[in-house]
Amino acid sequence: MAEQWQDVLDHAVAVAQKAGKVGLLENPDYFIPLVLFIGEESVAAGEPCDLTDEPTWIIDPIDGTTNFFPLAFLLIMGVVYSCLEDKMFVARRGKGAFCNGKQLRVSDQKDIHCSIVATEFGSNRDGGAVEKIFSSLRKVVCLPVHGVRGAGSAAINLCLVASGCVEAYYEIGVHVWDVAAGALMVTEAGGVLMDVEGGALDMMSRRILAANNRHIAEQIVGQIQAFTPQRDDAPPQQQ
Numbered sequence: 001m002a003e004q005w006q007d008v009l010d011h012a013v014a015v016a017q018k019a020g021k022v023g024l025l026e027n028p029d030y031f032i033p034l035v036l037f038i039g040e041e042s043v044a045a046g047e048p049c050d051l052t053d054e055p056t057w058i059i060d061p062i063d064g065t066t067n068f069f070p071l072a073f074l075l076i077m078g079v080v081y082s083c084l085e086d087k088m089f090v091a092r093r094g095k096g097a098f099c100n101g102k103q104l105r106v107s108d109q110k111d112i113h114c115s116i117v118a119t120e121f122g123s124n125r126d127g128g129a130v131e132k133i134f135s136s137l138r139k140v141v142c143l144p145v146h147g148v149r150g151a152g153s154a155a156i157n158l159c160l161v162a163s164g165c166v167e168a169y170y171e172i173g174v175h176v177w178d179v180a181a182g183a184l185m186v187t188e189a190g191g192v193l194m195d196v197e198g199g200a201l202d203m204m205s206r207r208i209l210a211a212n213n214r215h216i217a218e219q220i221v222g223q224i225q226a227f228t229p230q231r232d233d234a235p236p237q238q239q
């Protein structure tokens, strides 16, 4: 069984590498040999976004809508390819997270004042939401933290946490396909995941906080003015 999953992971890495070269998936059939499928484009086209116990590919062909190719085999394996940097991030549950074969480990920083926090403004332009995003960021900056970053991609921000390049990343408004692969990268590198209000992470809630340790995460939680976007698995809106 273990070897079967390794083959699937090897295949996913090969597809991600190829997609990074051509910028597009040439053959989406690669991803549906045996499993269910949730993808940004398929959901946009009206396909369901239901997470079950069945093996499911969660795919964002381009995240950050520029150069990245993340995909995830939820909770079992994750692949994020940063094609500009030619960095292949791979995680497998219980077996660690790696970048180009080198094992990843989160930062051991315990002092929030020495920490770097990644976040994004997202795509929600609703006035109330924008207000809360700015207010949260202001409060995080004034903790004070050492610095703030944003790679422009949820997947890459999570890989930065897993790599120890930043201590934490939070965002409200992301989708499950933005974060599924990177989230596994963080836990396999020794980090923690939670909701932005401190509860357990709910992958379909469109809210995420990832950090190198619980202490850092909880101090950021205290600064975030949370809001609740429509869930990824919400039933389609009535016209």
Ligand SMILES: O=P(O)(O)O[C@H]1[C@H](O)[C@@H](O)[C@H](O)[C@@H](O)[C@@H]1O
Pocket: 040, 060, 062, 063, 064, 065, 066, 120, 121, 122, 123, 124, 152, 153, 154, 155, 171, 173, 174, 178
């Ligand atoms: O580029 P996509 O796949 O749409 O994903 C991004 C999302 O749209 C933005 O709202 C987020 O801020 C980014 O972190 C996502 O990566």
Ligand SMILES: [Mg+2]
Pocket: 060, 062, 063, 064, 177, 178
């Ligand atoms: Mg995305």
Ligand SMILES: [Mg+2]
Pocket: 040, 060, 061, 062, 063, 064, 065
């Ligand atoms: Mg995308």
